[in-house]
Structure formats: structure tokens, C-alpha cells
Amino acid sequence: MSDELIRSVEAPDNPNIPDLRPGDIVDVHVRIKEGKNERIQVFKGTVIRLRKGGNNANFTVRRIASNGIGVERTFLMRSPFIEKVVVNRHSQVRRAKLYFLRGRTGKRARLKQKFN
Amino acid sequence: MFKGLLGKKIGMTQIFDESGAAVPVTLIEAGPCYVTQIRKPEKDGYSAVQLGFVEVNPKRLTKGQLGHLKKSELPPLRFLREFRAKSPDVQVGDKVTVEVFQVGERVDVVGTSKGKGFQGGVKRYGFGGGPKTHGQSDRWRAPGSRGAGSTPGRVFKGARGPGHMGNVRVTAQGLKVVLVDPERNLLAVRGSVPGPKGGLVIIKEARKQ
Numbered sequence: 657m658s659d660e661l662i663r664s665v666e667a668p669d670n671p672n673i674p675d676l677r678p679g680d681i682v683d684v685h686v687r688i689k690e691g692k693n694e695r696i697q698v699f700k701g702t703v704i705r706l707r708k709g710g711n712n713a714n715f716t717v718r719r720i721a722s723n724g725i726g727v728e729r730t731f732l733m734r735s736p737f738i739e740k741v742v743v744n745r746h747s748q749v750r751r752a753k754l755y756f757l758r759g760r761t762g763k764r765a766r767l768k769q770k771f772n
Numbered sequence: 773m774f775k776g777l778l779g780k781k782i783g784m785t786q787i788f789d790e791s792g793a794a795v796p797v798t799l800i801e802a803g804p805c806y807v808t809q810i811r812k813p814e815k816d817g818y819s820a821v822q823l824g825f826v827e828v829n830p831k832r833l834t835k836g837q838l839g840h841l842k843k844s845e846l847p848p849l850r851f852l853r854e855f856r857a858k859s860p861d862v863q864v865g866d867k868v869t870v871e872v873f874q875v876g877e878r879v880d881v882v883g884t885s886k887g888k889g890f891q892g893g894v895k896r897y898g899f900g901g902g903p904k905t906h907g908q909s910d911r912w913r914a915p916g917s918r919g920a921g922s923t924p925g926r927v928f929k930g931a932r933g934p935g936h937m938g939n940v941r942v943t944a945q946g947l948k949v950v951l952v953d954p955e956r957n958l959l960a961v962r963g964s965v966p967g968p969k970g971g972l973v974i975i976k977e978a979r980k981q
Contacts, residue, residue: 662785662799665951665960687792711785736792 666711672740673733676703676715678754679747679767684717684731685739696739699729702747702767704754718754724761746770774862775872776855777802777975778825779959781883781967787950787960797950797960800881800973804957806846807866811854821860823868824849825972851972870952870959877949878978883967887939897932942966946978 676682684699701719713733721727731738747767757765779802786794809822830838830848841848844864862868873879893899893915902911915934919927927933944965951960965973 659783661782661801661956661958664956665787665797665799665953665958666785667788689791732794734788735794736788 663711667734667736670734670738670740673738674741674743676706676741676743677746677749678703678706678752679749679770681744681747682717683742683744684729685741686731687737687739701727701729702754702757704728704757705730706752718757720761720765726758746772773872774821774855774857774860774868775977776821776823776857777868777870777872777959778805778823778851778853779803779973779975780826781965781969781971781973782958783969784964789950795950795962796964797962798881798965800959800961800965800975801957802959802975803867803869805868806849807862807864807868808841808844808846808849808852810860810862810864818856819858819860820854821857821862822852822854824852826850853974855974855976869954870957871954873949873952873959873975875949875952878946878981879949879961880976880978881944881947881961881965882974882976883942883944883965883971885938885940885942885966886968888937890935891937892934893932896934896937899932946980 680703682701682703686697686699688695688697699717699719701717703715704718705716707714711734714730715733716728716730718726718728746769748770749767779800782799782801784796784798786796789795803825805823805825807821808824811818811820811822813819824841824846826849827847828850832850833848838848846865888895892913894901894913899915901913902908902916904912918931918933919925944963947961947963947965949959950962951958959975967973
């Protein structure tokens with residue numbers, strides 16, 4: 657009963673986020689408010705972590721910004737800031753959390769593509 | 773206007789506000805409460821409103837409690853609590869619902885904190901404990917010195933130390949009301965609220981506005 661009440665006030669799942677897997681190369685379309693204007697910014701990178709937890713579920717995307725600096729951003733799955741997520745390709749990975757990518761740069765930071 | 777409610781803590785979650793930010797909230801199933809008695813200065817020496825909450829099987833109440841409620845022709849109610857109010861604008865038998873509170877308002881929430889049993893000074897009062905290294909043994913979580921030497925030769929009353937922790941009345945002040953749902957008698961306040969899930973909480977207007 658009380659769980660139902662809690663769920664009833666929580667935000668619904670975002671239908672524009674497909675099933676994500678660790679290692680997916682994705683474009684996250686993020687809504688950004690600048691004063692009165694709203695625009696979409698795309699954050700491109702690799703999903704290195706998925707955390708479950710219903711309303712609090714989130715995922716982290718890592719990308720290499722200019723000068724080879726790694727940037728990670730964590731998004732709440734149900735955040736209204738996320739317009740949509742596009743999966744460009746899947747990777748062959750053998751673990752759930754790809755933290756090992758943090759220590760790698762350049763060609764060693766690549767993941768093998770998975771076709772299905 | 774009289775503002776006060778009794779409620780049941782449901783639990784915590786997070787919701788998104790209109791700017792899109794995630795807000796941590798506690799849900800409270802609040803009311804509907806009945807006004808069971810009005811305390812008046814002429815008769816009782818002070819003025820207050822007594823509210824009752826949760827209808828129960830009459831077998832759960834004592835004859836005295838039933839008689840008190842029967843006098844004002846109210847259903848059997850499990851909890852009765854008083855709220856100080858200078859000139860209450862409610863009558864005995866009135867129903868008080870979550871609609872007395874508005875979104876954005878500040879409230880104080882009173883609850884009974886979770887009991888932690890007998891706890892040491894480190895958990896109970898945040899004592900630093902002893903050094904973990906440099907040859908120390910058995911003193912990691914010790915409270916330190918309890919009193920000086922022959923002066924004063926005793927421990928002062930009220931000195932902080934190990935003892936029973938929790939299970940006391942705690943007030944969380946100035947919590948912002950985030951959501952009011954009169955249909956389901958639901959209230960959400962920003963932040964945490966004392967007590968376990970299912971525990972009785974008292975919601976009042978914030979003292980410090």
C-alpha cells in the first residue's frame with residue numbers, strides 16, 4: 657500500500673530512452689535552459705555504468721573531450737532534462753562497470769563492436 | 773486559520789520539481805483528522821485544538837477514550853494530539869484535511885525517532901574516540917576522561933556519555949511542502965522526517981518563518 661503511494665508520485669519512465677548496456681556508444685540529448693530559451697545539447701560517449709533502482713536509476717557516459725581529457729556525466733534515467741538517448745552501436749564487453757576505461761587513452765580505450 | 777495535522781510517515785523518494793531538479797521528499801499520509809475537542813482558557817487554562825486520527829475498531833480503545841469521542845459523536849480514533857492555537861476557527865466534529873497546507877509553505881514535522889538502544893559516545897554524541905595507531909589498544913571508541921582528579925572528584929550531572937539513544941520526540945523544523953494531494957490525503961515535504969515508516973507524525977505551521 658505505502659509502496660504504491662510512493663510509486664504514484666514518482667516520475668514515469670522516459671519512453672525515449674532505449675534499453676542501454678555497458679559499452680554502448682550513445683548520444684544523450686540534454687535539454688538546457690539558458691535564461692528563457694531552451695535548447696538541446698548532445699553529449700556523446702560510452703556508457704560505462706548502469707545503476708538500477710527504479711526512480712533513482714542512473715547511467716554514466718564517458719567521453720574524451722579536447723586535449724584528451726576524460727569527461728563523465730551521470731544522468732538520472734527519469735530526469736526531465738533528457739530529451740532522448742540514441743544508441744549508435746553496442747560493444748563487446750565482459751563486465752558491468754567499465755571503470756578500466758578511465759586508465760586508458762587513445763587506441764587502448766577502444767571497445768570491440770558487437771553486432772547483433 | 774488553524775493549521776495542524778496528524779499523519780503517517782510513508783517513506784522517502786525523490787521527485788522532479790518544475791525546473792527539473794530532483795528533490796528529496798518524504799511522503800506523509802496526512803489526515804483526514806477530526807477536531808475532537810477545543811481547549812479554552814476559561815475552562816482549561818490554555819487554548820488548543822485536539823485532533824484525532826485513524827479510525828479503528830472500537831475494541832481497540834478503552835471505555836474512557838470511547839466516552840470522550842462519543843460525547844462529540846465522533847468515530848473511534850486511535851491517536852489524539854493537541855495543537856496550541858490562540859483563537860481556533862474550527863469546531864468540534866470538523867474535518868481537517870491536507871488542504872490546510874499549500875505547496876511552498878514551511879512546516880515543522882514532529883515524530884518519534886527510531887530507537888537505537890544503548891549506544892556509545894562516538895555514535896550518540898559524535899565523540900572523536902581514541903587514536904587508532906601509535907600503540908593504542910582497546911581505546912578506539914572510548915569516551916576519554918569522565919571527570920578531573922580530586923577536584924571536582926565526581927562527574928558533573930548531564931555530562932554527555934554512553935546511554936540510550938533515539939526513541940525521543942524530535943522536531944524537523946522549516947520543511948518545505950512540495951506536494952499536496954487532497955484526493956489521496958498525501959503530503960510531501962522536502963527532506964527527512966523523524967521516525968520509522970508507518971510512524972505517527974505531527975505537522976504544524978513552522979515556528980521560524
